[in-house]
Amino acid sequence: MALTLKIRCCVVIVLLMASFQSMADTAIDARHFEDPVMAERYRDLTASLRCPKCDAQAIDSSDSPVAADMRERVALMLHEGRADKEILDFMANRFGEFVLYNPRLDGRTWLLWALPAALVAGGALVVIAFVRARRHRRVRPLSEEERTRLSSLIHRHRERSE
């Protein structure tokens, strides 16, 4: 059962799910946005909301009924003039933080942004420290051992060429 559910959910058929006669009446045409900005926002929002029923899919591509409901609600709220954040919060308050593909910044998620930022800063420091340490080391005097070895090599080379 779990397997068939998974397959049903994740094999990927777009658009409508005909499970419920009541909603089979094309939500597709209703989703045509006259305003291109709103169409763009719809695309972004449905791509950043995760389908709660599926394994790893955004609601824009899931054929699960709950994803269809969520798309419908997103479109409705867009037409009502709600802000993106309002819509995302609305969904998270009902289906959990889980549905947000871009998690809200809080006590448990701050590291997601802090670490890359810290790494970039740390990386810059490493580059600075590294180059500083090496910048003036362009010519290094030979050590005693190396000098002896070099002179013996030169000496031998001379002997051979003579």
Added chain:
Amino acid sequence: MMRRLLLLLPFVVFLGLAFFLYRGLSLDPSARESALIGQAFPAFTLPTLEDPDTEVDESLLRGQISLVNVWASWCPTCKEEMPQLLALSERGIQMVGINYKDARDLGRQFLEEFGKPFEVNIFDPAGDLGFEIGVYGVPETFLVDADGIVRYKHVGYITPAQVDEVMMEVEKWR
């Protein structure tokens, strides 16, 4: 010495990671947390399945502990869950059904056939209430305490073995 410690750093980080990967093996990746736990059951006004003219609202869930089960006649596992719900209904809990995205006659027929554990059934043909409480897979069961606060949620059907688990939660919040 500092250098040796630095060189050990990748190993230490890896050990930490491996620990989490090990823990991850025993976690269920399909488990979800509910946003509703600790929150009041949302307000609603809907007719009952039994009588289109009788409307109920969230006050139904005040004053005593209730199990709210979301079910539908088109849901095959709901049938298998019925015996467990019948058993739970004999333990002194108010059983409330939400008939989710269903037709009235089909829902009634289902209850006639498989049993009537519910004191009342909320008729939610459009799935609006279901959406408010974050239903994503039927059946789902919510435990609502006497103050109308959601305390526990069970997704999927309650197996015979899980009845005790649900009862433990009930006793905890009673």
Added chain:
Amino acid sequence: MRLADEAIPENPLPIGSVIAEPLTEHGLEMLTLTVPEVGLFALLIALCLSLLQATVPLLGAATRRPLWMAFAEPMAWGQFAFLLVSYASLTASFLLDDFSVDYVARNSNSMLPWYYKFTAVWGSHEGSVLLWSLILSGWGFAVSLFSRQLPRDMLARVLGVLGVVSAGFLLFIVVTSSPFDRLLPGMPADGADLNPLLQDVGLIIHPPMLYMGYVGFSVVFAFAIAALIEGRLDAAWTRWVRPWTNIAWAFLTLGIALGSWWAYYELGWGGWWFWDPVENASLLPWLSGTALIHSLAVTEKRGTFKSWTALLAIFTFSLSLLGTFLVRSGVLTSVHAFANDPSRGLFILALLGITVGVSLLIFALRAPRMSANAGFSWLSRDALLLINNILLVIMTITVLMGTLYPLILDALGLGKVSIGAPYFNSLFVPLTVMLCAFMGLGPVSRWKQMPGRELFRRLLGAGLAALAIAISIPFLYNGQWNVAVALGMVAALWVVLALVRDLFDKVRNASSALSGLRKLTPSYWGMVVGHVGLAVTIVGVVMVSNYAMERNVRLDIGEQVNLGGYDFTLTELGERRGPNFLADTATIEVAREGRIVTTLYPEKRLYIARGQPMTDVALDPGLLRDLYVAMGEELDDGSWAMRLQVKPFVRWLWLGALLMASGGVLAVADRRYRRRRAAAADRESMRPAREVRA
């Protein structure tokens, strides 16, 4: 769906029914009787050989016994040969429709076309791991073929380390995932069929390519471990390692690109990268492998970054193993979850822990002292490659963290979060732009020191041109300013134009253009092609992300919809029967300004054995745009829900990957990797004073 009702009773052989009559052909019967057993037997022999390969040569190298060291090569050949036999016999079971083999019964069907029976071998867990092991032993065989100039102890250690990895995986197959298990008695009359998602040409080559890449890094890893044990990380070592790294990286690049291409046309919604955990798992070794390629360049030319290079080699293969773990154990949810089993996770985790843990310990104990001799200044190729490495490692860590963060929070009991495309995009766009900024400077700069004035003089033109063209592109495309497009284009053009300038300068100084071009080495060309490839991919990403158009519509026969200047008309609806599926078909004519551009034939298929519906997308590919039609569901009034898309420059994504991979291969053709004698002599002269510890 109309066809569904007819389809079910037509299913000729219900799964699970026991076969009634014996097979008629006696010969065939004999064959099927023994084929899986031969396979299992060969697998067990290969396991024994790998255990020997994992122990004897390493001990031999430690105790300086030539005979023991010489053991490595025959073991590697034998292991490869027996795994070939094993793999061939599993393939034979598929071709013979031997459904008494559990794995065949689960992943094949008598109606499955023969070519998919070949690819169904790696359609699920057991077969994939067998392929993984086969490829691993193939790489070991290749090392033994092409590394004759290696010192004996080095070769013994490299093959020994490969033997350890191989033994682990073969043990894994034998203990937890044998594909040769029989279903006797109670053999089903027919198989459950291959997952329809996998019945596709893209899948014929995607997993083998990906595995070639993943597993190819095991060679680099083995070289790194051998070098750490011997304390010999010198220029000669980098010259042995670089070709292997490039080839593995090229395969991985192709594998990832094929996966993206497959997802694009097979999954039916036109996405090409989802930041899905499994995709991330393949991106991780790619990012760190890219860093490794660049740090190897520094180690070879300048003798610096030695420990860092060794660490990256270990990381890259570790990330390949981690990817295998994540996919095979199912600890992360994923679209690809059709091939996993948590109970096996523990075994792979143990493998991962031992391999990575031990190698990182070896690293901590034996990493070479930093050779601080080579200095370089702020502006120098050394410094720029350092920055490249740091950025790539930051990208790797970001993807790794984003992929594992939900798991870690969950393990700590902190609840469930999801991390997906919006998060990764928001971090990857700025990091990639930064990477490109330095990427333009790198190839033009000299080692050690590059006078800023000269750099400025040489690249001013390229920079200004990149800026001017990039700013005008959004206006030329649709007349509207788009900052994201301009930024992405600046990054891509800057990389390309700086290279053009460098080529120009190099050729200008020669007597004739032709002789100037001829003087450039394959490794230089490899770099140019690889960098241009990345720029091409970036152009594809920028254009398709910003200018893709999409409409979900309902279409009835004769109806027309306009999208991006194209008129899509549904002219016909029909039905057809394929070898193992039934399909609803549609015919859609696409016209532009009244002239027919193409006719598309999307299908909605129902695979009979699994009763699984699938969307078969119709595509009109083009260099500048793809037209994309997917059928959804039939609606009540007989019309169909369809998704229409126009995807500008989407091909550039994969074209760029193809260029990157070619660049990697091209660089291997460089003459210095073929100067075997010279390389060996080189090594003798550079052999460090540090002695091999017993």
